[in-house]
Amino acid sequence: MYMISINADKCEGCGECVDACPAGILGMVDAKAEVTGAETDCMGCETCVVTCPNEACSLQEL
Template identity: 60%
Template sequence: MFVVSIDRDKCDGCGACADACPAGILGMLDDGKADITGEAEECMGCETCVATCPNECYTVTEM
């Protein structure tokens, strides 16, 4: 199982992570920032969010 975490203070709302996430668990909230909007346990641990985020907002850890 993988756990994805986001530092929303670093997020500038570009949406790159939400567009790239193959599991579809990331999305944009009304405040214009990204967050986990789907089922967090669906994270595949691929680290696409880490690779696409220009602000280094994400960490993915294996439990």
């Protein structure tokens, strides 16, 4: 199981991670990316981490 975290201070709201997430668990809330779906659906693919230009996304294996 994986847990995605998005640092709101680093997020500039570009939406790249939201568009790239194959699990569809990320969304835009108040112009910032957030986990809006079930965290348990995260596949641990790190697409969000690689795609984010501001290094706001991080992934942790639980």
